[in-house]
Amino acid sequence: MLVKLIPELGHFALIIALLMAVLQGVMPLAGAATRRPLWMAYGHPMATGQFLFIAVAYVCLTASYALDDFSVANVANNSNSLLPWYYKLSAVWGNHEGSVLLWSLMLAGWGYAASRFSGGLPRDMVARVQGVMGLISVGFLLFILLTSNPFERLLPNVPHDGADLNPLLQDIGLIVHPPMLYMGYVGFSVVFAFAIAALLGGRLDAAWTRWARPWTNSAWAFLTVGIALGSWWAYYELGWGGWWFWDPVENASLLPWLTGTALIHSLAVTEKRGSFKSWTVLLAIFTFSLSLLGTFLVRSGVLTSVHAFANDPSRGLFILVLLTITVTLSLLIFALRAPRVSHHVSFSWLSRDSLLLINNILLVIMTVTILLGTLYPLILDSLNLGKISVGPPYFNALFVPLTVVMCLFMGLGPVARWKSMPASELRRKLWLAGVAALVLGMVLPLIYTGEWNLWASLGIVAALWIVLPIGKDMWDKTRHGSSRLAGLRKLSLAYWGMVLGHVGIAVTIIGVAVVSNYATERTVRMAPGTELDVAGYQFTLRELKSRRGANFMADTAVIQVRNIESGRGFIMRPEKRFYLATGMPMTQVALRPGLFRDIYVAMGEDLEDGSWAMRIQYKPFVRWLWLGGLLMALGGILAIVDKRYRRTRTADRADVARSPKTQEAVL
Template sequence: MALVQATVPLAGSAWRRPLWIAFAQPMAWGQFAFLVIAFLSLTASFLLDDFSVAYVAHNSNSLLPWYYKFSAVWGSHEGSVLLWVLILSGWSFAVSVFSRHLPRDMLARVLAVMGWISSGFLLFILLTSNPFARLLPNVPGDGSDLNPLLQDFGLIVHPPMLYMGYVGFSVVFAFALAALIGGRLDAVWTRWVRPWTNIAWAFLTMGIALGSWWAYYELGWGGWWFWDPVENASLLPWLAGTALIHSLAVTEKRGTFKNWTVLLAIFTFSLSLLGTFLVRSGVLTSVHAFANDPARGTFILILLGVTVGVSLTIFALRAPRVHSASGFGWLSRDALLLVNNIVLVIMTVTVLLGTLYPLLLDAMDLGKISVGPPYFNALFVPLTALLCVFMGLGPLARWKRMPARELFRRLALSALIAIVIAAVVPSLYGGEWNLGVSIGLLLALWLVLSLIRDLLHRTRPRRGDSRSRSAPNGAERAAAVKKLAPAYRGMVLGHLGLAVTIVGVVMVSNYSAEQNVRLGPGKHVEVGGYRFTMTDFNERRGPNYVADTATIEVTPPGRNTFFLYPEKRFYLASGMPMTDVALRPGFFSDLYVALGEEVGNGDWSLRIQLKPFVRWIWLGGLIMASGGLIAVLDRRYRRRASSRTPTASGIGEDASLNGLQGEGAP
């Protein structure tokens, strides 16, 4: 079905055969239906403890709770690839259902491109990664168990969210290639692709935030980002996707950046495939990676090479026909978004080089090196600061051109307030002024205050309004806010979420307190003003493990006493030990206690950490993701294709583009 979806509709759109074009949708539906059946079959094998299936025997156990048996379906390589292809077919199904307003030939080309991607991954499963391989007739009596690191709620929610984002960019990629093949790079095409980009970006944002949260409490180290190569593999398409979202906005509003937008769409999905290669090729050693035989890595590398090569070839052949008639001044929203894109691409290349350079050296037998946080922090942090500066300027700038004096007038008060608050708050919070915290707060406040200034400007009465002579009251402001387009509201939430994340990052990075202590029953220690007393220590039996559990009485300054229960678990089937962290979460601070090893005389080592504002990191991610989803609700994305006016370049332009030029501009 995937092969028919990939070939017949594409040929039909080229030779104008309506019957062939009509094959696209039923093939997408059928493929999705049968992959759902395959996935449910594998899930049933786990829930029924069918250890004749090799994948189940290697990743499950009869003692494993049912909810971990369910998440174990995608807990290792074969099942995760099946989930990948299932989600891809789900995206194809969604495109076929929710894009019926597209011209039939355009929809056929989009689904055909997605069919080619699906064909490649289905072939990958059949040749190298069959999750239904049997162990007949030597069926084991029980399974080897799921990796204890994966026996957590995080495995249930994190990979599906991440895959929804990874695979969702295949839709954007398919639209870009379909537009190049059909010669339709206009504002209508941009409006078609923007909601799919926003949805994929929102899922990827949520997946990355959930992965950071999972690593924070599950690994027992207390860190929220380790610059692990597999973590970087998810960050790369997120950075490119963020640039793509901004580039699409310019292409829709002004008709510029067309080639750049298509190129970003190609690179974003290519980086998603690169992440898939890194995780499943066995070239990385990571708690997140699946170590596999070289054949699998080779297959994905070939698939990546073919995808990138074919798409760039089509781009090279078609791009010269695309021209942008609109120009813009050096101080305009167009220019600021261009700088925004350039900075994001530089950030992407920085992370890409730091991730791949050690692998390339090792592959060429030129030695082994490690690229860690010092490299990434030294380059990524200043680039983020530069990005925030232009993000604050962008919402208040006009399209095409704007006098510098007017932009300065709009932002002077916001900048002054941000500087004063950022200079004062670190001294009040930490008792000692901190340059890093001050700069981080300055950037966050700059983003927030520029958004507030823009909101006030957009919700004030316009000239000619009878109310324009007096300041609007609260009800009038609220009514004006409700009239703002969902796309604008999504942008506000996206920028606000980044500001919240920046506050969380700078506060937890500079004000965290950590201490390794020795504690036994009846003994106490003080850390960061908290008094920790071990009142009991006993053994507890879980469904598939035994655990040494410490009871820690915590007395915070001026507040009620509470108890924490850190554990050291020993999983029976695999024989692996595991630390289960005790957390006291809070909006402004987390208390984090990890139980270490026994050190003699009944004493145990404990790692106690105070993590201020750490939850703001993930709160910001959720706010950004919600902004991406809200932007999809914009009604103009669901308009039917309007008439097209041919241009001198031969590429169609949307006749309603002029009506959109001023939308969203101050």
């Protein structure tokens, strides 16, 4: 009997979580405004309780999937008794209602973490952060309970079995990709809350940026991994070997990543120099707003995509209202408070300050470019002004040149000084790196293929221009001391994080440049015994087999692949699957991965004469795309664990104790 009540228990837990979120959103903000410590103290227990009750709701939904409770509409529409258990767990978030519940759970988790690990900060600041996080949770919990209830029942007409999970989502990539992406999206709510709290408390100083930087780096690292995993999934799952589609939903994840990257650099300048204060707050507001915009695009029904879950206009209207309220109120607070608490800090046009500002402006221009290309067709369609399609030609024509220009300033930034720097000194530091980047960029494509390619050379030059100045900077920083190794050990983790982040960008650029210009693709007809040569490999179709999976039937091609030069060989087994519950066919790609090349084989259609269409591709350096993403994320993690942030609480507590104004606010 208790098992049958699991969905009701989950629904009740969400209602309690909503009540706690309301208290968390109202009481700490009111306490900070009226200087009442007891009201401010509501924040932490309400954040803890909200997180626990949403976790209970999530466990209840997961249990409904595990128990095949098809009386729950969400389970009946997205699961099946034949579905393997691990896909049942991922099916919890492989739909609209479950994904929003996961989003809310992560939002509550970030809110709890921000409350739990901010003990050394001023009490009024923590209270305001808790209050803003609580109000955001109120919006999403209302969204769930009013429009997207994951516990809705189908009683008394319970189906015998479920409709099954979309076969595209029955993959390991979709087990790990959405949670990582959501952690990034939701993580930016913390820095947004810090920014609003700083505005409300009149503390646009270096202290709030020190508090916000670890949270920003954490969210950015999660989002980076999530985007890389999404690209990796699209590469091997959709069957044609593409790694980025400029799909509107993919663009939605890239938008907050770009502004989040700008935010990381802007926070560094504000902490180090006390400048860019207003700009930093605006970036925090825009980054979280773009995360909400991504939620609107995926769950409003305005897009048709494998990534998009909802098609109910009421849901889209609710998120649009939530997005409008968030952006309007935060910008209103900014307009009222920022002019009172910010001031101008001067710096030379040739300095690290100005170079970081230029890079930030370029990142924002790239964001606006993608935003316009994504939203313009939707706006025209909604106004009945016609339908247009904005595809890769538009994005590549604008995004690629902006990226090249940004790389130019990325090479200058790490070796430049704060405030001002003589041009002669910058030339002295960088001339050798510039010459080496140009020479290697021209020569390496010739060595690789024997032919020169302009676009590949341009990409390699841009990547080397990012990396070589960093190497020069590390050389300069470690030349004083007993040994180079000892000097390297003295470099801070934050510095190593910067190095890995920039190297990751360079690695990704090389991957993009090489695979875009040197990939080989052939679509051929193959029957048992057919042989053909592609990119130095011989492919022989040995046999065609059939097999039964857990919830599908599959035709499998057994292909012998031999390296013509070395003679070494291996077997590849691409499949064409037919899922029993949905009747949906799916391509299961065969991959032979490597650090410097992938061999990619996908089965097309049965040509009904004993042969199949096959797509065979040779993808050089494609793995560098995702290796670069992992390096960037690792750089963000290293910056988080830098010891100066572990000292922040003690230092800021001492600053607070010495500040009569803050003492008065806290007491």
